[in-house]
Amino acid sequence: MSSTYTLISFDLCPYVERSRVVLHEKGQAFEQVFIDLKNKPDWFLKLSPRGKVPVLVVDEVPIFESAVINEFLEEVLPEPALLPEGAVERARARAWIAFTNDVLMEGLGTLWFAGGDAQQVAQGLKTVRGALERIEEALRAREEGTYFSGASFGLVDATLAPVFTRWASMEAMGWGALLDGLEEVQAYSRALLARESVQAARAEGLTEKMVALLRGE
Numbered sequence: 001m002s003s004t005y006t007l008i009s010f011d012l013c014p015y016v017e018r019s020r021v022v023l024h025e026k027g028q029a030f031e032q033v034f035i036d037l038k039n040k041p042d043w044f045l046k047l048s049p050r051g052k053v054p055v056l057v058v059d060e061v062p063i064f065e066s067a068v069i070n071e072f073l074e075e076v077l078p079e080p081a082l083l084p085e086g087a088v089e090r091a092r093a094r095a096w097i098a099f100t101n102d103v104l105m106e107g108l109g110t111l112w113f114a115g116g117d118a119q120q121v122a123q124g125l126k127t128v129r130g131a132l133e134r135i136e137e138a139l140r141a142r143e144e145g146t147y148f149s150g151a152s153f154g155l156v157d158a159t160l161a162p163v164f165t166r167w168a169s170m171e172a173m174g175w176g177a178l179l180d181g182l183e184e185v186q187a188y189s190r191a192l193l194a195r196e197s198v199q200a201a202r203a204e205g206l207t208e209k210m211v212a213l214l215r216g217e
């Protein structure tokens with residue numbers, strides 16, 4: 001009997017969006033249960049030790065942390081492969097996923113939750129720009145291809161895609177210049193936004209909802 005997959009979600013969450021991208025890439029059917037993060041239900045808190053989404057429930061077993069969920073999906077649904085073949089390239093992909101989480105997402109969080117604090121905005125902009133510059137260098141160092149690890153779409157791309165699906169809301173907030181001069185990142189963003197799985201994973205009305213959230217409306 002095949003497994004059932006239920007993704008516990010919040011529609012604006014970039015971490016949930018990554019796992020949706022991977023599920024779409026794998027062609028795996030899944031259910032979604034949306035919760036209110038301001039009023040987390042008890043059943044959710046029982047499943048999620050950190051109280052965070054996403055949680056993927058596989059045949060009643062909850063798996064948390066988007067990077068772990070995505071690696072799990074790669075293991076149980078090997079086609080199409082979303083990690084490169086060689087050990088070095090696989091390690092490199094995992095390292096950039098960690099970098100995205102610990103540096104880029106951290107900087108974006110500082111920016112998104114600054115709530116009008118100018119010092120916090122400046123700190124967020126600096127961290128995000130620094131992270132994007134490192135990504136630009138990594139993209140320049142590629143020998144070929146449109147995606148992070150080359151010609152094939154992979155887990156690093158699924159991890160970074162939600163940053164770029166939120167870019168129109170970043171522009172609306174006046175932060176679009178963060179990409180100035182980063183030609184490879186700009187081309188990479190266009191390639192990600194054109195990807196079917198990225199479009200399918202994107203929440204309805206994402207830009208408008210993100211802008212409202214960022215403006216504290």
Ligand SMILES: N[C@@H](CCC(=O)N[C@@H](CS)C(=O)NCC(=O)O)C(=O)O
Nearest residue numbers: 013014015051052053054065066067
């Ligand atoms: N490291 C986690 C981060 C997930 C995360 O921060 N989710 C946010 C929503 S985007 C959340 O559930 N926040 C609720 C809370 O912290 O109380 C992952 O990659 O899954």
